Amino acid sequence: MTEEEKVFSGGVAVITGAGAGIGMGLARRCGEIGMTVVVTDIDKGRADKVAAEIVAAGGKAEAIQLDVSKPEALDALAQDVFDRHGAVRLLINNAGIETIGNVWEIPAARWEATLNINIHGVVHGVRAFVPHMLRVGQEAWIANLASIGSFGQMPTQTAYIMSKHAIQSFSECLYLEMQVAKAPINVCSIIPGMLKTSIFDAEAGVGEPESAASHRATMAHMMANYGMDLDEGSRVFVEGLAARKFWISSQPEMTEQAVAGRIAFFQNQSNPELGEQQRALLGI
Numbered sequence: 001m002t003e004e005e006k007v008f009s010g011g012v013a014v015i016t017g018a019g020a021g022i023g024m025g026l027a028r029r030c031g032e033i034g035m036t037v038v039v040t041d042i043d044k045g046r047a048d049k050v051a052a053e054i055v056a057a058g059g060k061a062e063a064i065q066l067d068v069s070k071p072e073a074l075d076a077l078a079q080d081v082f083d084r085h086g087a088v089r090l091l092i093n094n095a096g097i098e099t100i101g102n103v104w105e106i107p108a109a110r111w112e113a114t115l116n117i118n119i120h121g122v123v124h125g126v127r128a129f130v131p132h133m134l135r136v137g138q139e140a141w142i143a144n145l146a147s148i149g150s151f152g153q154m155p156t157q158t159a160y161i162m163s164k165h166a167i168q169s170f171s172e173c174l175y176l177e178m179q180v181a182k183a184p185i186n187v188c189s190i191i192p193g194m195l196k197t198s199i200f201d202a203e204a205g206v207g208e209p210e211s212a213a214s215h216r217a218t219m220a221h222m223m224a225n226y227g228m229d230l231d232e233g234s235r236v237f238v239e240g241l242a243a244r245k246f247w248i249s250s251q252p253e254m255t256e257q258a259v260a261g262r263i264a265f266f267q268n269q270s271n272p273e274l275g276e277q278q279r280a281l282l283g284i
């Protein structure tokens, strides 16, 4: 039996945005190690497909339609899952979208969607599930999806980058709140470097300014060529969760480099400056 199986087998995992990408990879891995996986996504068809795949592979899964930008939907999900299953061992607040464009060019609706999904979706996931976890009193895990972008700067990805800075600090403070409350809840920050997913697909950019399309295509190309395999990354993440780590990186060397850059920026109190990679991405 692997450490992941020892820790998680027989428990329930709830994953948001699990109909594609990293959420899907994590759902499959949780299914493989014997968890009952509640596969949630705004797109029910995608969630159904992932849950059916897990069941076909011999695992346990169910699909639920969920829009994380609706706090009351997260409350209802938590109530429903605890009523039916009694406990949740692992909550992964994964759903997130990329938004590309200059700050002043992104329409208000896309700004609101980005902040509501990427920030409020995580906040309200935690707010909805923690009271039930505390009531049950068993050891549980909450993992929030940060990013390498949590430690950097990137013009034209401002909406996304600021949301990921927010999630990293949210998880850090939440971790400490659990310590102060002596709660049996492990808080983990999942930090993907770059995994092959659909986040930069053209259809995911509906509502962005027209100028975003070429940057989106460049990022999609880079992801397809240099991104880590989804299942490989998901294995690394679940291994880190089972080890009760706070920092869980798919590509630790990328995290170290980004963090070192951030530390130097703070220490030097220098002005923000474009790096070579950023210039290349922006075509300047």
Ligand SMILES: NC(=O)c1ccc[n+]([C@@H]2O[C@H](COP(=O)([O-])OP(=O)(O)OC[C@H]3O[C@@H](n4cnc5c(N)ncnc54)[C@H](O)[C@@H]3O)[C@@H](O)[C@H]2O)c1
Pocket: 016, 017, 018, 019, 020, 021, 022, 023, 040, 041, 042, 043, 046, 066, 067, 068, 069, 094, 095, 096, 097, 117, 145, 146, 147, 148, 191, 192, 193, 194, 195, 196, 197, 198, 199, 200, 204
């Ligand atoms: N792919 C990477 O390399 C990478 C890097 C850093 C961070 N991340 C983070 O990982 C998470 C997943 O990203 P991904 O790359 O797998 O994206 P993806 O676009 O491939 O998948 C995201 C899933 O979330 C769902 N979704 C979108 N809006 C939703 C909503 N309102 N409610 C519920 N579900 C919703 C989509 O339908 C989709 O199935 C995000 O938080 C992202 O910021 C990804």
